[in-house]
């Protein structure tokens with residue numbers, strides 16, 4: 001029998017969403033100060049002005065070996081800021097990796113952190129900062145919302161993928177592999193103080209990673225926009241991100257080394273991050289996280305597979321919002337023919353998502369998904385989404401089952 005959400009619960013969930021929205025007006029989320037490649041010297045000057053003499057550089061082995069982290073490390077050293085390198089962060093970082101990074105941070109008397117990498121590296125760096133701010137608390141004790149409440153050492157995030165938006169978000173996810181657990185720590189103080197956006201660092205990224213991370217960013221933007229907690233600020237950021245991704249995704253597939261295109265995607269990821277960190281995400285993420293937890297499907301790939309399926313499942317409910325996206329991104333202009341119908345416009349957005357997936361050769365099914373796991377995945381996705389995600393409408397379990405059946409190989 002389908003699990004559904006009763007009227008009382010729906011009302012309570014909506015009150016909770018309203019409270020989250022109000023909290024944002026009372027306590028606005030801090031925004032990182034953003035520097036571009038051409039402003040590298042201004043960033044270094046800002047660090048020096050704060051008397052910083054040694055920084056912990058958090059990255060991963062691949063980025064270090066390929067020399068992708070090198071330009072930032074060299075710039076720091078040339079400016080007289082010494083660096084301690086910690087490159088043991090793996091995808092979905094474990095608490096033990098964070099502890100080793102924190103040990104190095106303390107031993108070398110670092111005064112701040114620079115994260116150079118994708119979402120896992122930036123999350124890892126945030127969590128090392130959390131341990132530095134709260135040395136007497138374990139990460140497990142700090143899981144959940146608003147448990148840190150203390151200023152972190154100055155953190156600069158240098159994203160090398162255009163997708164997670166972690167350089168502007170207030171949360172970090174950590175795994176406890178021994179106990180097969182994964183949890184988030186979220187607090188305003190986790191927002192990086194600086195974001196350094198250097199598109200040239202992402203030009204060697206394999207096409208599959210470029211495409212799936214961009215689809216993650218697109219999912220952030222669309223889920224932020226169709227949810228009920230959007231504000232003028234987040235809606236504008238989400239729309240800008242959609243437009244940049246729709247326009248630049250095909251270009252980056254054709255010309256992976258085009259720095260301007262990479263810059264546009266990096267900006268899109270940043271805008272989408274600014275939007276969803278204030279509005280939260282929705283059912284695409286709720287289901288994608290379960291596919292990641294159960295089968296280790298990469299986050300961006302899971303979102304890419306699910307995005308158009310979930311948007312279609314919403315149906316009429318989100319047609320007005322999708323039509324606004326179509327208008328903003330000029331998807332309705334087909335030469336002489338102008339499309340006016342809002343449902344047709346909504347379909348243009350869904351078709352555009354499918355078109356991008358085809359362009360990048362992304363799959364439409366989850367190979368690992370086993371039909372007998374669908375009820376458990378549905379239960380876990382419902383538990384994640386309700387009540388935290390301000391989704392456009394509340395789904396009962398049969399809607400999740402329907403989505404999962406469609407992505408079954």
Ligand SMILES: [Fe+2]
Pocket residue numbers: 164216219220285299303
């Ligand atoms: Fe995401």
